[in-house]
Amino acid sequence: MKTILVVDDERNLSLLYEQELGEEGYRVIVANNAKDAIDHIEKTPPDLVVMDIRMPGMDGIEAMGRILSRNNQMPIILNSAYSSYKDNFMSWSADAYVVKSSDLTELKREIRRAFERREKA
Amino acid sequence: MPPSDGIALLKTTLAMVLAGGQGERLYPLTRDRAKPAVPFGAIYRIIDFTLSNCVNSNLRRIYVLTQYKSISLDQHLRLGWNIFNPELGEFLYTIPPQFRTSETWYRGTADAIYQNIYTLEQERPRRVLILSGDHVYKMDYSRMLRFHEERDADLTVACVEMPRERARQLGVMEIDADARIVGFEEKPADPRPVPGNPRAALVSMGVYVFRTETLVRSVVEDAKRNTAHDFGMNIIPDLVSRGRVFAFKFHDENRKEVQYWRDIGAIDTYYEANMDLVGADPLFNLYDRAWPIRTYQEQYPPVKTVFDGEEDAGRPLLNSLVAGGCVIAGGVVERSVLSYGVRVHARAKVEDAILMEGVDVGRGARVRRAIIDKDVIIPPGCRIGHDPDHDRRRFTVTEGGVVVVPKGMPVD
Secondary structure, three states: OOOOEEOOOHHHHHHHHHHHHHHOOOOEEEEOOOOHHHHHHHHHOOOOOEEOOOOOOOOOOHHHHHHHHHOOOOOOOEEEEEEEHHHHHHHHHOOOOEEOOOOOOHHHHHHHHHHHHHOOO | HHHHHHHHHHHHHHEEEOOOOOOOHOOOOOOOOHHHHHHEOOOOEEEEHHHHHHHHHHOOEEEEEOOOHHHHHHHHHHHHOOOHHHHOOOOOEEEEOOOOOOOOOOOOHHHHOOHHHHHHHHHOOEEEEEEOOOOEEOEEEHHHHHHHHHHOOOEEEEEEEEEEEHHHHOEEEEEOOOEEEEEEOOOOOOOOOEEOOEEEEEEEEEEEEEEEEHHHHHHHHHHHHOOOOOOOHHHHHHEEEEEEEEEOOOOEEEOOOOEEEEEOOHHHHHHHHOOOOOOOOOOOOOOOOOOOOOOOOOOOOEEEEOOOOOOOOOEEEOEEOOOOOOEEOOOOEEEOOEOOOOOOOOOOEEEEEEOOOOOOOOOOOOOEOOOEEEOOOOOOEEEOOOOHHHHHHHEEOOOOOOOOOOOOOOOO
């Protein structure tokens, strides 16, 4: 079973992700800030990370840089309520950029794609 | 293209000079300094040629990416290149590794750009000109930028014809009739010849113009692979197969019969390139007022030659470059390059040599085919470059037979 680490400071949203992605057959772990996420990845690396950008403390783009510097193969999907970060070059290291929505179809699709790309490579 | 477009072209271009290599093949000249900061041609540092090209091309938005042993490079840039006006949008900044997207030093040329994506995000140029801090040549980059725009290229690589045996150390390309690159191979064992000239190959000069988005995508993708993270080995071959990649033929502002471009990669190349300056009709011309080479110059008294009454002190200086503050006191200097404040005492003879700042050649000493680094004192009667076996026991001697005495080394 693939493990997905969801990094988001909004607990309600994390719960939604946990439930919906769980139904897709993934094991979901939640971190509520970037620092906890990095610590967690260090100890037990997940198969994919869904990362919010705007969070108190370290933001998701900075956290992504740190995660990739230790493991350049880690699939990361940026997931933000704002589309404005999409053009930011710093966010181009992500496997995908998904604007938050109550409908998780796009996020689920990008997760599948990221796994497929890794399997091909 | 109207002049205003030309200015816009330059203002929307960012130059990034790669100056972070370790320069291992230039050791011991790089023992205490970064390769671009190695003194060259009596008063210059190697990076001055690339930066002079930028200024002479009117390109005045420059980042220099530094890394190893950057103190003297940084000092040189502060003292000699503090000529840009930020109020007019001009700048030259040095950036050491920021460890923002990585916890390692630069793993290759492409990684150096990857680790500086933040800088590209801040500047948001339309195109990025990537340059090396260790090449000697004269080039008007604005011609290449125009070519790049006219072709609507993702990447343009500057190229020059080179004898095939020398091309083995470089990136070799194959182009079609429209100058589109259709093949690119780094350090090939058997370089593909230029059509119509079986002895020459078309090599990359390590000068690239990228559409910024293409550059960012390329280095980001490369960072996720376990490659050499090198433009020549990874980024360019990959883009050739899926993007609009063109070759821009080097237009040499040196205006000599043979085009002049040198990658100062190894000590023998460094030595030869210095010697290219000293001939009566030098291969590389430093004296063209239309293409000034800028540097930092310290205050020094004028060069002095002294006749001390001894017989063989007839012609103290011949076919040489001599920086300020040198005193040739009864010795002889031929086909050599002398940096600031060198002293050559009575009956000493210096031939085909590079003497760096503060070197003192004692009475009756003989120096031939040698590079004497900064502040070395050669005692009276000492011989360097005359007995290869003896030299090998004391100093570095290159494949080409050039003796190198490292900075400050006591010599007896």
